[in-house]
Amino acid sequence: MVETTSYRSNIMICAGTGCVANGSLKLKDALAIELIRRGLQNEVKIVLTGCNGFCAKGPVIVVYPEDIFYQQVKAEDVPHLVEEHFIKGRPVQKFLYTPPARTEAIPVMSEIPFFKHQVLRALRNRSLIDAEKIEEYIARDGYLAAGKALTEMTPEQIVTEMKSSGLRGRGGAGFLSGLKWELCARVPGEIKYILCNGDEGDPGAFMDRSIMEADPHSVLEGMIIAAKAIGAHYGYIYVRAEYPLAVSRLQLAIDQAMEQGLLGKDILGSGFDLDIEIYQGAGAFVCGEETALMASIEGKRGMPRAKPPFPAVKGLWQRPSVLNNVETFANVPPIILNGAEWFAGIGSEKSKGTKVFALSGALNNIGLVEVPMGIPLRTIIQDIGGGIKGNRKYKAVQLGGPSGGCIPESLLDTPVDYENINKTGAIMGSGGMVVMDETTCMPAMAKFFLEFTEDESCGKCVPCRVGNKTLLNILERITNGEGREGDIELLETLSLQVKESSLCGLGQTSPNPVLTTIRYFRDEYEAHIKEHRCPARVCTPLVKFVVDQEKCKMCGLCFKACPAGAIVWEKKKPAYIDPEKCTKCKSCIKACRFWSID
Amino acid sequence: MAKLTIADLKKIKDEYRANQTLREGAFTVKVTVHMGTCGIAAGARGIMDTVMADLAASGRKDVVITTSGCAGLCSKEPMMTVERSGDSPVRYVALTPDKTHRIFAEHVMGGTAVKDFALVAGHETTY
Numbered sequence: 001m002v003e004t005t006s007y008r009s010n011i012m013i014c015a016g017t018g019c020v021a022n023g024s025l026k027l028k029d030a031l032a033i034e035l036i037r038r039g040l041q042n043e044v045k046i047v048l049t050g051c052n053g054f055c056a057k058g059p060v061i062v063v064y065p066e067d068i069f070y071q072q073v074k075a076e077d078v079p080h081l082v083e084e085h086f087i088k089g090r091p092v093q094k095f096l097y098t099p100p101a102r103t104e105a106i107p108v109m110s111e112i113p114f115f116k117h118q119v120l121r122a123l124r125n126r127s128l129i130d131a132e133k134i135e136e137y138i139a140r141d142g143y144l145a146a147g148k149a150l151t152e153m154t155p156e157q158i159v160t161e162m163k164s165s166g167l168r169g170r171g172g173a174g175f176l177s178g179l180k181w182e183l184c185a186r187v188p189g190e191i192k193y194i195l196c197n198g199d200e201g202d203p204g205a206f207m208d209r210s211i212m213e214a215d216p217h218s219v220l221e222g223m224i225i226a227a228k229a230i231g232a233h234y235g236y237i238y239v240r241a242e243y244p245l246a247v248s249r250l251q252l253a254i255d256q257a258m259e260q261g262l263l264g265k266d267i268l269g270s271g272f273d274l275d276i277e278i279y280q281g282a283g284a285f286v287c288g289e290e291t292a293l294m295a296s297i298e299g300k301r302g303m304p305r306a307k308p309p310f311p312a313v314k315g316l317w318q319r320p321s322v323l324n325n326v327e328t329f330a331n332v333p334p335i336i337l338n339g340a341e342w343f344a345g346i347g348s349e350k351s352k353g354t355k356v357f358a359l360s361g362a363l364n365n366i367g368l369v370e371v372p373m374g375i376p377l378r379t380i381i382q383d384i385g386g387g388i389k390g391n392r393k394y395k396a397v398q399l400g401g402p403s404g405g406c407i408p409e410s411l412l413d414t415p416v417d418y419e420n421i422n423k424t425g426a427i428m429g430s431g432g433m434v435v436m437d438e439t440t441c442m443p444a445m446a447k448f449f450l451e452f453t454e455d456e457s458c459g460k461c462v463p464c465r466v467g468n469k470t471l472l473n474i475l476e477r478i479t480n481g482e483g484r485e486g487d488i489e490l491l492e493t494l495s496l497q498v499k500e501s502s503l504c505g506l507g508q509t510s511p512n513p514v515l516t517t518i519r520y521f522r523d524e525y526e527a528h529i530k531e532h533r534c535p536a537r538v539c540t541p542l543v544k545f546v547v548d549q550e551k552c553k554m555c556g557l558c559f560k561a562c563p564a565g566a567i568v569w570e571k572k573k574p575a576y577i578d579p580e581k582c583t584k585c586k587s588c589i590k591a592c593r594f595w596s597i598d
Numbered sequence: 599m600a601k602l603t604i605a606d607l608k609k610i611k612d613e614y615r616a617n618q619t620l621r622e623g624a625f626t627v628k629v630t631v632h633m634g635t636c637g638i639a640a641g642a643r644g645i646m647d648t649v650m651a652d653l654a655a656s657g658r659k660d661v662v663i664t665t666s667g668c669a670g671l672c673s674k675e676p677m678m679t680v681e682r683s684g685d686s687p688v689r690y691v692a693l694t695p696d697k698t699h700r701i702f703a704e705h706v707m708g709g710t711a712v713k714d715f716a717l718v719a720g721h722e723t724t725y
Binding site: 006007008009010012042043064065066067086087088089090128129135136138139140141142143144147151260261262266268269 | 601602603604607608610611613614615617618620621622623625628630631632633634635638646650653654659662663664665666667
């Protein structure tokens with residue numbers, strides 16, 4: 001079982017969903033063939049890892065022991081790469097990463113700003129292990145924490161350790177995990193359930209998927225420890241069926257753990273039993289809400305119910321249950337192994353540890369990052385994210401997806417933790433971070449998220465079902481240029497009513513994008529309603545498609561971009577748009593570098 | 599397969615951890631075989647094979663082998679640099695497999711530089 005060959009080099013190929021989509025599996029095959037051709041197959045080992053995090057640059061590979069980071073490597077580049085790096089020992093310049101605004105490439109992964117500012121705890125095995133080999137997980141201290149919890153600790157001790165670590169639910173609400181476990185542990189009952197929430201549904205969020213794909217055993221181990229703490233012997237992992245790779249890796253991990261006696265009867269000879277099963281959800285956003293998730297596992301329609309009774313008392317099949325998010329479980333093993341004090345050693349006063357974020361949108365470096373709590377938002381966006389793409393200006397970042405809110409430039413120094421983010425009107429959420437530049441229209445953005453929540457509302461309670469629809473109608477008329485005087489105030493009042501009277505978290509948070517965009521970008525709403533103007537030129541009915549003759553730099557980019565031949569332009573003369581021919585496709589607006597088209 | 603105990607867990611950890619030291623920078627000796635065009639022409643490939651074989655035979659897991667380009671002294675190839683953590687690197691020149699065996703045994707394993715084949719200790723000054 002143990003490999004006898006000793007390799008001089010390891011090539012870690014990212015096999016996360018992003019890199020696979022970019023051809024990393026083809027790259028792996030090409031490398032394997034080339035290594036054999038060069039007779040290096042016993043010297044250089046290829047390892048497929050989970051998501052490396054730097055998805056924007058996929059497919060990415062990291063070569064050890066030199067710790068060299070290569071990006072965007074294609075199968076046809078392989079012979080050159082093998083010859084240069086593995087035979088001649090020269091890092092290949094053209095695949096090295098060069099940060100924006102720098103001319104020199106950085107070969108070593110740990111020195112690249114994107115990686116340098118990160119602290120890996122939940123993602124501790126990122127690009128270091130093969131997700132499909134349990135031995136590689138064990139080699140990185142895997143299942144030692146479970147062993148400790150099962151043989152050396154009482155449930156009370158586990159709960160105390162978790163409570164003093166200060167770990168809060170990473171699904172977004174931020175409830176103290178140890179306290180949740182304690183509440184459930186105290187409820188008497190022969191049958192209890194430990195549940196894992198992998199129903200990640202926010203647009204722009206892929207933290208949990210990456211953990212399930214890259215390090216499935218860390219989730220299982222966290223669940224074993226939690227099961228011991230509350231006295232559960234059966235568990236479910238609820239994953240959406242749209243995550244096929246996560247489902248297959250988790251299933252493989254469960255099978256391996258069963259075979260090795262790390263799940264099932266008498267785990268590690270401790271006498272403790274735990275079985276875990278995957279339940280595939282159909283991708284309903286509301287099933288991320290705990291009571292709806294439990295209803296879904298029970299085979300009922302995924303709808304939330306009123307609380308109390310809380311799931312810790314009456315959860316799945318009316319039995320005491322604990323539901324934690326994927327990232328929360330991944331954080332548990334190191335806490336048990338290294339102690340609560342170690343965990344609480346980083347972070348801010350009330351938010352300890354780290355948080356994983358999925359960066360997406362208008363940034364140079366999109367991908368998956370893990371940072372200490374309390375880090376300023378600006379560091380994430382500027383240093384890790386590499387700033388805004390294409391010389392555009394930062395406008396806002398949407399935190400917490402459709403349940404969250406946007407944060408403008410003036411608040412970029414906000415420390416990222418539960419309390420401070422809540423003060424801005426956004427929420428920490430599960431970790432989606434969508435960055436927007438000046439080409440985003442804020443009322444249209446609010447409309448986008450409302451379309452999502454209105455569609456995903458389960459319809460059980462009136463405020464969410466009717467309230468969100470009404471909010472959406474108002475936003476639609478504003479973005480269509482039919483906004484009325486008083487619409488902003490109406491949006492505000494109605495938003496607060498929906499928040500206060502909805503049954504579950506979906507309706508209680510869905511107006512957040514509306515409220516925060518009004519709070520920080522009220523002028524844009526006013527421009528739409530009073531001046532019939534969309535400052536970002538996004539809302540087509542409000543765009544005039546007229547070239548500002550004074551701002552026009554006569555460059556002709558709009559002329560080249562127009563597919564309808566509607567632009568009249570000659571060298572050294574400002575452009576003109578023929579309204580008869582214009583199809584209002586906005587190609588000219590996207591092409592113009594000077595905001596000269598209104 | 600038999601069920602694991604905690605002792606088995608630690609055993610697996612030790613066995614596999616060793617294969618992963620490469621990825622964690624947790625090594626104590628680094629051997630660099632210079633494989634520029636000149637090195638390859640002079641037989642660096644054979645030197646590399648020798649070091650790899652010696653390392654496998656030794657069972658040591660804290661030694662990494664890496665390659666580099668031309669070291670600048672093409673007439674004295676094949677060359678190899680041995681760096682033990684804490685000591686200055688030592689550069690060996692005009693190697694043969696036999697010389698390499700001795701360097702591996704005495705310097706890499708034993709910790710004493712083989713003065714007979716050594717060119718110099720330390721790095722060039724770089725600006």
